[in-house]
Amino acid sequence: MAKLDPEPIRDPQADQLLTPQNSVVVLIDFQPGQYATVGSVSREEIDLGVVTLAKLAHTYDIPTVVSTVAVGMGVNAPTVPQIMNELPGVDQIDRTGVNAWEDPEFRAAIEATGRRKIIMAGLWTEVCLAFPALDMIEAGYEIYPRGRRRGRCQPGDQRPRLRPDDPGRRAPDHRPGPRLRTDAQLGAPRHRRLPPHLQLVLPPAAQPWPARRQDPASVGR
Numbered sequence: 001m002a003k004l005d006p007e008p009i010r011d012p013q014a015d016q017l018l019t020p021q022n023s024v025v026v027l028i029d030f031q032p033g034q035y036a037t038v039g040s041v042s043r044e045e046i047d048l049g050v051v052t053l054a055k056l057a058h059t060y061d062i063p064t065v066v067s068t069v070a071v072g073m074g075v076n077a078p079t080v081p082q083i084m085n086e087l088p089g090v091d092q093i094d095r096t097g098v099n100a101w102e103d104p105e106f107r108a109a110i111e112a113t114g115r116r117k118i119i120m121a122g123l124w125t126e127v128c129l130a131f132p133a134l135d136m137i138e139a140g141y142e143i144y145p146r147g148r149r150r151g152r153c154q155p156g157d158q159r160p161r162l163r164p165d166d167p168g169r170r171a172p173d174h175r176p177g178p179r180l181r182t183d184a185q186l187g188a189p190r191h192r193r194l195p196p197h198l199q200l201v202l203p204p205a206a207q208p209w210p211a212r213r214q215d216p217a218s219v220g221r
Contacts, residue, residue: 018144020060024115025053027066028100028122028129032077038123047082050121053146054086063113067093067100101132101139110136121146 012021030050035043057064064087070076071094078084079092095103100122110118118141122128133143 018117018119020062022115023062023117023119023144024110024113025057025062025064026100026110026118026120026132027054027064027079027083028120028132029067029069030079030083030121030123031068031071032080034076034123034128035080046123047080049146051082051086053119053121054083058086058088062119063115064090065093065106065109066090067095067103067106069095069098072096098127099131099135100128101135106132110141116140117142117144119144119146 012019015022027050030046035046038046054064056062066079066084066087068076068078071078071092073096084090084092093103093105093109095106097103100106118136120129120133120143122130122132129145133145137143
């Protein structure tokens, strides 16, 4: 017998999976001068990933924290416009130090969300991503480093290496972009609506349902 009734929707705030209601997106140091020093991946690849992440954050109304370094000091330019154009109303938090978690304004922005699951992308894996991630794991946060949204100063493997030997400090497994989009849209197939994440990444000819824009707040209803 065919199943027609939808399954109960899990509590999106208490869910162990990432949801728009229990997570925060953090973007660190995606600034023009920083791109010039990345040797492991092209700027186009980085932009493709981080701009898509920014679009997802905006579409699902996920709190987003954007941080820069040394803009006020006159050393660097702000976050590249390709990213900020997708995040209307989001302010950039400037710092004077390399570790974002050491900046009081950055910490306050994270703490103000009341959420513990942090989807983090930093332009340099070794510094922008690793330094705050390790400190935040120590402080009890779950860090989900985003692949293909960051690079390394040297060519080669750029998989996240944020797992110290102490099991109590380990970050959750790295999740590729499609997994994040799937976690955020667990309820969509129940109602035969075109999920917002598919509207972002599929051309019209490849979309499985008739394209129909919707209020992200209605997703899963």
